[in-house]
Amino acid sequence: MKRIYILMAMVVMALTAMAQTTLLDDMKFYWRLGYGIGGNAPLPMPATIRSLNKFSLQPNMSIGVDANRQIGDHWGILAGIRFENKGMHIDADVKNYHMEIKQGGETLAGYFRGKVDTQITQWMFTVPLQATFRVNKVNIKAGPYVSILTAKNFSGYAYDGYLRVDDYTGPKVNLGTEKNERGDYDFSNDMRDLQWGVDVGADWQFSNHFGLYADLQWGVSGTFKKQFTTIEQTLRPIYGIVGISYRIN
Amino acid sequence: MIYKNIFLRGTLLGVMLMLLVSCFKEEPLNAEADIEQATLTVDDPEAFFYNATDATIDVLSDQTTITFEVRGTADLTALAPTFVVTEGATIVPASGSVHDFSQGPVTYVVTSQDGNTHRTYTVVFRRITHTVTEVLEFNFEHFELDHQFNQFYVWHNTLADGTLGDDWATGNAGFKISKSKAKADEFPTVPDPNGYEGFCVHLITRDTGQFGIMARKPIAAGNMFLGEFxxxxAAMEPLKATRFGIAFTQKPTKVTGWYKYHPGEVFTDKERKQHPERKDQGDIYAVLYRNHDANGNAVVLFGDNVLSSPQIVAIARIPKTETTSEWTSFEIPFNYKEEIDEELLMNRGYNLTMVFSSSIEGASFEGAIGSELWVDQVRIYTEKEE
Structure with missing residues (x-):
């Protein structure tokens, strides 16, 4: 938590410094309220994931404040802070999928064929730093972002299939669909606390104060810590956020 | 124009995400290399097998020895067993190829569809001659660590020809699912050097940990039985995991042996709720049952019907396991519900199981963690033939 406060303090200081050192006319402040859709996805999609049965929308709210300073006619710079959730809930068919059923200190690893239901929650503070290019009322943005997670969950269950314990020659353990017949897992503690990536987007200031915006946050860092090898592919958080902005000044 | 682009961008974003999840690759090839079923087709099955159903064996996923039990008179010199293997897998020598099994087992190697997994199977034809053994002795001296994980104990019995058989089974493999890192001595069924004579078998009701709680199977009673696991x-339908019984061709009259019993402190139910008023007990019993139904289908008794099935012919069950730290003898007669059909008996139409459990309600996951039953020197007496 300490890191979060330090980061927030730094951002506030930076924004204040920007506001003080430049003419207020050069600096525009915005509130943002958005909603995100996306997932922590392996790219490219491994052959072991066969199909997506269900993709449920999650409460991926994003609220934040930005400062955008124009430098010249078109170019500018944007910095801000957001509090947002990147959540995902999917149900997928898998085959030959390396899996670890995990509860408390107990694990059962092997290769699973069947269905996997996964739910991810990632509440975080995100700080984007973007170059902007303005054409009339539209501001195109691109640049890196850093996120610090304040709450995280990566859990779910394998069901309606079977696990070969350890490897493909291991005993076959059938898993059912009822709650006490399936294999639960929880990898929340293996998730990274710090994420970073690239944020590309655009703002459209359609009225004096109100605007619409869209951002694509493409995670460069993976979801899990390096030591975590249960899920063989790197899962990158890739989320698109759309919402409304309000220009304060 | 630009406004349009922005909307387009928003839409594109969504489409892009959809594409990301929809770009599925071609299905990977199968990586498993199992023999799922083995069958021997012969011209005169009646002369070859005791029961027509013995010609097909459904192979369990952790079995690599496939044993056909055939009549003592069966000619094993040129047999061509056929196999159902994992889809796309190959088997060498080929399914249906002719081999001489009279010189011993034949080894088959299965290779998975993706070529990366190999499993070696041993196929045995065991000639069963009708031997008359007045007393069957089980001393539990032959045990070793399982071959798959090298982690838990498995037992072997001495067969009529002096070789070792796999007639005794335990739930240890199932315990491995809930406690994958347990050491050999932490499993529910372990050998103990302080037997009545030599080693005995020591059954302990264990805590199944987090997985057990999740699955509402919070305890695992130590068990041992004649049959297979x-x-x-085991995870979904644990009562179906215990496949009780082996073919038996004599009429059993009584079971004797030695035991010690010590109940665990706290009796708990499926929800892990404590029941201070209840005290745990062990269980020792034997069941003889008809192994085919009226339609000729093979019948196996499971955890949910081993003491209640209409197929049951006789039961021998200890009335109560006394709490004792001294070796205590037991002698339990078989209580017959119906007459034995001698011809059926000769033709392996009956199965016998013998069951030991450290918690009498262990099959319903009720009992006290820490309940212990020690068993040794078990004898099954049979009726002398005239």
Whole structure:
């Protein structure tokens, strides 16, 4: 938590410094309220994931404040802070999928064929730093972002299939669909606390104060810590956020 | 124009995400290399097998020895067993190829569809001659660590010809699912050097940990039985995992042996709720049952019907396991519900199981963690033939 406060303090200081050192006319402040859709996805999609049965929308709210300073006619710079959730809930068919059923200190690893239901929650503070290019009322943005997670969950269950314990020659353990017949897992503690990536987007200031915006946050860092090898592919958080902005000044 | 682009961008974003999840690759090839079923087709099955159903064996996922039990008169010199293997897998020598099994087992190697997994199977034809053994002795001296994980104990019995058989099974493999890192001595069924004579078998009701709580199977009673344990259903339908019984061709009259029993402190139910008023007990029993139904289908008794099935012919069950730290003898007569059909008996139409459990309600996951039953020197007496 300490890191979060330090980061927030730094951002506030930076924004204040920007506001003080430049003419207020050069600096525009915005509130943002958005909603995100996306997932922590392996790219490219491994052959072991066969199909997506269900993709449920999650409460991926994003609220934040930005400062955008124009430098010249078109170019500018944007910095801000957001509090947002990147959540995902999917149900997928898998085959030959390396899996670890995990509860408390107990694990059962092997290769699973069947269905996997996964739910991810990632509440975080995100700080984007973007170059902007303005054409009339539209501001195109691109640049890196850093996120610090304040709450995280990566859990779910394998069901309606079977696990070969350890490897493909291991005993076959059938898993059912009822709650006490399936294999639960929880990898929340293996998730990274710090994420970073690239944020590309655009703002459209359609009225004096109100605007619409869209951002694509493409995670460069993976979801899990390096030591975590249960899920063989790197899962990158890739989320698109759309919402409304309000220009304060 | 630009406004349009922005909307387009928003839409594109969504489409892009959809594409990301929809770009599925071609299905990977199968990586498993199992023999799922083995069959021997012969011209005169009646002369070759005791029961027509013995010609097909459903192979459990953790079995690599496939044993056909055939009549003592069966000619084993040129047999061509056929196999159902994992889809796309190959088997060498080929399914249906002719081999001489009279010189011993034949080894088959299965290779998975993706070519990366190999499993070696041994196929045995065991000639069963009708031997008359007045007393069957089980001393539990032959045990070793399982071959798959090298982690838990398995037992072997001495067969009529002096070789070792796999007639005794335990739930240890199932315990491995809930406690994958347990050491050999932490499993529910372990050998103990302080037997009545030599080693005995020591059964302990264990805590199944987090997985057990999740699955509402919070305890695992130590158990041992004549039959086989099917690990594949252990997580979903544990009562179906215990496949009780082996073919038996004599009329059993009584079971004797030695035991010690010590109940665990706290009796708990499926929800792990404590019941201070209840005290745990062990169980020792034997069941003789008809192994085919009226339609000729093979019948196996499971955890949910081993003491209640209409197929049952006789039961021998200890009235109560006394709490004792001294070796205590037991002698339990078989209580017959119906007459034995001698011809059926000769033709392996009956199965016998013998069961030991450290918690009498262990099959319903009720009992006290820490309940212990020690068993040694078990004898099954049979009726002398005239």
């Amino acid at each position: 099917d690990i594949s259903v």
